[in-house]
Amino acid sequence: MSVAILHHGxxxxxxxxxxxxxxxxxxxxxxxxxxxxxxxxxxxxxDVAALDVIDSFVARALRTIxxxxxxxxxxxxxxxxxxxxxxxxxxxxxNLEPLRAALDLDEGIQILDRLLHRGxxxxx
Amino acid sequence: MRDxxxxxxxxxxxxxxxxxxxxxxxxxxxxxxxxxxxxxxxISEIARNIVVHVGTGEIVLRAIEDERRRGLAVIAHDAxxxxxxxxxxxRDGYAGxxxxxxxxxxxxxxxxxxxxxxxxxxxxxxxxxxWHMLDELEMLRERRRRG
Numbered sequence: 294m295s296v297a298i299l300h301h302g303x304x305x306x307x308x309x310x311x312x313x314x315x316x317x318x319x320x321x322x323x324x325x326x327x328x329x330x331x332x333x334x335x336x337x338x339x340d341v342a343a344l345d346v347i348d349s350f351v352a353r354a355l356r357t358i359x360x361x362x363x364x365x366x367x368x369x370x371x372x373x374x375x376x377x378x379x380x381x382x383x384x385x386x387x388n389l390e391p392l393r394a395a396l397d398l399d400e401g402i403q404i405l406d407r408l409l410h411r412g413x414x415x416x417x
Numbered sequence: 418m419r420d421x422x423x424x425x426x427x428x429x430x431x432x433x434x435x436x437x438x439x440x441x442x443x444x445x446x447x448x449x450x451x452x453x454x455x456x457x458x459x460i461s462e463i464a465r466n467i468v469v470h471v472g473t474g475e476i477v478l479r480a481i482e483d484e485r486r487r488g489l490a491v492i493a494h495d496a497x498x499x500x501x502x503x504x505x506x507x508r509d510g511y512a513g514x515x516x517x518x519x520x521x522x523x524x525x526x527x528x529x530x531x532x533x534x535x536x537x538x539x540x541x542x543x544x545x546x547x548w549h550m551l552d553e554l555e556m557l558r559e560r561r562r563r564g
Binding site: 312315347376381 | 429430432433436437440450451453454455457458461462465509519520523524526527
């Protein structure tokens with residue numbers, strides 16, 4: 294599958310490398326739910342910059358990923374939504390609740406850091 | 418590049434090629450990147466409907482034009498059981514909590530023109546068009562080119 298999965302401290306980073314078929318999207322969803330548990334990850338970042346279409350199916354899968362990982366004790370941030378993809382999603386009126394999104398990987402990591410280590414100065 | 422592309426829809430992976438073909442033709446016709454994305458997203462939804470509800474079908478992408486503008490028409494046809502209530506299918510959330518049922522109304526919002534013809538037993542044809550307005554300079558050039 295064309296998704297690179299990296300581990301960065303207590304975070305799992307899934308970086309999608311190319312357009313995915315529906316079946317690959319479902320496989321990714323299942324894989325990430327497992328992986329978050331196996332690695333005892335506290336945060337998950339899904340980088341969708343390589344996706345040039347996010348339709349209702351992909352949006353639903355991303356939402357499911359976020360909800361599932363939350364039940365497994367981790368927070369999810371989606372990063373890298375392309376500007377034209379964002380326009381299409383808004384015009385389509387895709388509901389992404391309760392997804393958290395950030396511009397890029399750096400910002401995604403900052404959001405997770407803030408969420409998970411709120412108030413502890415020597416966090417990480 | 419040809420001005421008409423046919424994509425056979427029969428499996429999940431065909432959505433990937435339908436999206437890629439749509440984007441390539443839209444680029445070729447001078448659509449912006451954003452418009453190409455809107456078109457590819459609408460096609461993805463329509464193609465998925467075919468795969469999920471019928472199994473097989475065909476999508477034709479065609480370059481069209483009138484005096485003022487160029488456009489991309491998408492004609493998606495299947496020979497499935499048809500949609501019993503087209504108006505209902507075009508309402509948001511028709512399929513209930515499954516999360517399905519966003520496809521048709523969403524695709525309609527992404528395109529300029531959208532039409533469904535469906536009769537029980539005779540399959541379904543979705544025709545949708547995106548127009549690309551020519552700006553004044555392009556129109557002058559076009560006129561000169563045609564003499």
